[in-house]
Amino acid sequence: MEDKEYLEETKDRDEGGKAVSEEAGKTPVKDDDEYEKICYVCRRPESKTGPMVTMGGMNLCHDCMQKAFDSVTQGGFDLSKIQNMPYMNLNLSEFGNLNNQDVEIPKKQKIKKRTPEAKKPEFDLKDIPAPHVIKQRLDEYVIGQEQAKKVISVAVYNHYKRVFLVDSDKRDDEGNVQIEKSNILMIGPTGSGKTYLVKTLAKLLDVPLAIADATSLTEAGYIGDDIESVVSKLLAAADNDVDRAQRGIIFIDEIDKIAKKKNTNSRDVSGESVQQELLKLLEGSNVEVPVGSNQKNALTPMTTVSTDNILFICGGAFPDLEDIIKERLTNKSSIGFAAELKDKFDKDPNILGRVVNEDLRKFGMIPEFLGRLPITVTLQSLTKELLVRILKEPRNAILKQYEKLLELDEVKLVFEDDALEWIAEQAMKKETGARALRSIIEDFMLDIMYEIPKDPEIGSVVITRAYLDKNGGPLIRMRGYY
Structure with missing residues (x-):
């Protein structure tokens, strides 16, 4: 009778003697259950190695276990014979405390388990x-x-x-x-x-x-x-x-x-x-x-x-590569009426x-x-006309980005057509395609982006070719100007 009372009294206590609730006594569902086990030695997932053996907080595949047993039976226990064995120079007594160490593999290095329900066609x-x-x-x-x-x-x-x-x-x-x-x-x-x-x-x-x-x-x-x-x-x-x-x-x-x-x-x-x-x-x-x-x-x-x-x-x-193409084309026929001119494809x-x-x-x-x-x-080299279109037409065009930046300051930014042509002409000289546009705009927009927030009365800024040629300034209009 006393044994029965003792069992009733201790069934809700953990190994340390502390009282736990009935809910806490249940086995919690670990977040790691959705991830595959990784072999401690070869670092291969369970889907590649098959079922693993868990010892002292370590997961070991059967291949690595076999190698460990072989190393023990053949001339003593030598961890250096086990390929890729981590921590081989540490004291083996430290592995007895692995259960008490709060060591985790980051989730980004874990491999999720594949379930039949999760396999859905990516494309229809x-x-x-x-x-x-x-x-x-x-x-x-x-x-x-x-x-x-x-x-x-x-x-x-x-x-x-x-x-x-x-x-x-x-x-x-x-x-x-x-x-x-x-x-x-x-x-x-x-x-x-x-x-x-x-x-x-x-x-x-x-x-x-x-x-x-x-x-x-x-x-x-x-x-x-x-x-x-x-x-x-x-x-x-x-x-x-x-x-x-x-x-x-x-x-x-x-x-x-x-x-x-x-x-x-x-x-x-x-x-x-x-x-x-x-x-x-x-x-x-x-x-x-x-x-x-x-x-x-x-x-x-x-x-x-x-x-x-x-x-x-x-x-x-x-x-x-253009020179190689020209050489092939001009060498088709180098003499006679069918000969190609040397500068025909220049x-x-x-x-x-x-x-x-x-x-x-x-x-x-x-x-x-x-x-x-x-x-x-x-892809062909960009012409002046295409560069002008690149400045203003794409959904995230460079000009639209600056217009949005000034719009946050309640200032309207306008570019004249002559100014856009000037920017395209300068970009053509750099011979770096559309990449040159941003560097050119960043250069002359620096002063504007610095000065405009100083005066809250400014309503709009018009970029002119004269300003870009350094023969004048931008056209600034105050709020309420019509």
Whole structure:
């Protein structure tokens, strides 16, 4: 009887003897239940290793457990034989207190468990914008480059139809038609809108976008970023959601900087070797990348990302490519009535539109790399008229940004047409495309943005060409002036 009373008295007490409520006695649902277990040694998730063994607060996969037992049975216990074993130089007695340590892996480095209910198609055929819809949205942000926008719209539309077909039918039936990947190569002078086009495209389609610089990439094992780092950036942009990342867009800028180096005796680890390493990504392969980090190490969990459905867009300015194109065109016939004049193509604004793979190979791109970029898009240099339109027409035009800034001070900003032409003329001299516009406007708007807030009676400011030529000042009107 006394034993029964003792059990009734102690059933609501914890191991330390403290009284706990009935609700507190229930096993709480941990927030970590939605995340996979990560092996303490090899850092692989449970989906890769299978069920794990938990000991002393550590999760260990069966492979690492077997290696540990082998090291014990073969010549004593030697942790150095266990690959990637962290903390191997610490006192082993410290591991007995792991349960009492408040140590957590950051959530951004954890991998969410995949449940059948969570697997939903990212795209439905009816949700894919038609090419003319994509181009209309691009027109709102990008001025000019009509042919380039049309080519990109069709290429992206066909690519995501291919993604939809792969998701809807994964069987290899004889009647199925396998659609190949259509990666894009963009060629255009600096400031012509290559990066801006891709950013607008990703925003329109609501897909993750990763922008990488080819100049930082080197062959694996050398100083610099590995090729897999571009996939790591895409995974981070997708909030570590592997399924969403596998339908994203990767834009590799400055692709012309990895052309083969001419007349070099050293190993070309940042040129031709990078092109060779990129082949597997462009074609489609499974890549092991770290989660929540750009560096592979023993403490970072790894996951596998397939690049089969990732759209790769490579862009570059390709300086001096025009000279290679002109040389090929003028060498077709150098004598007789059919001979081409040497200066016939010197002033051709559409000279880049005549590019062929032969020109790119002569520039330094290897044939295998070009073969995996079947769609070539060329962007033209911006003319004075296009620069004026870029200043005022896009949805987030530079002038609209300054008008909004002064509007917050209840001041109206107006630019005369002659002033816009002056800005475009100065930008043409800099030869950096649309990038030159902001630097020019920032220069002459500095004094205005500094002086206007001083006088609350100012109602509007008109920028004139005389002010830009330093032959006068802006036209200022006070409030109540009609």
